[in-house]
Amino acid sequence: MRPLQKEDVKRLLRPLMRTRTVLEPAPRPSAAREFVATRFGGLPTAEEDERWPLCDGCADDLRFVAQVDYARDGLHDRLPIAFFTFFYCWNCHPWGRDRDRGGWLVRSYTQLRRPKVLVHGTGPDFHERHAVPHLAKSLPDWVGLRLHCPELWALGRGDYGFQNWVDRAALKLTQEHALRPHMRNAGVALGGYPWWANGGDETPLCTECARPMELLLQIRPTELTDARWGDVGTLYLFMCRTHTQHTGLRMQCT
């Protein structure tokens, strides 16, 4: 068998290419859009008849982390929703639990009919911050190739030189601004592939169709959000493209 050439690696990577939307800090949006504007912290928007969500673990109020005007700010190949909100419980801390419910909630909408801002007796849990979206390209992390390209994964297991070579080839194809080739999916982002901060690929499978879910939102600790998961915890929300009521949560800490 002839050794793998650079062109072979690119041939294997190219079909995996996805788009992602990177969110970066921005000034406050104009008043007209404030209802559904993407925000981290502050108060969430919901349908008129919806109430503040309770934790299904401890029955306390969940805390509001973020909402995304997905139809407007999702510049990538989006999942079929228009808006979503994300809540989390720091009492229960569903940290690495192997189940898809309990201690957190994603509410997603294909359209908001009568939106209102939900108020909370004790005020916002986190300082309100805003984001501006940028379109980027994305290829799987080295560890993500186990799921997305087993052929390449099998060739480079335990061979760090080879893995680094693949990382650099992927960076050339995506043309991302990354600190290092293996950090090319980092940041706060919608869609694309996750940056697995510390460990293997943990992409959840949909419990209805058994297919891998897609990344909905990745939150790295940045000035975009005051919410923290450990010192340097990265949080990943996933959603099935077909069954959007099925979502998954993962976390990795460095």
Ligand SMILES: [Zn+2]
């Ligand atoms: Zn709880």
Ligand SMILES: [Zn+2]
């Ligand atoms: Zn599904």
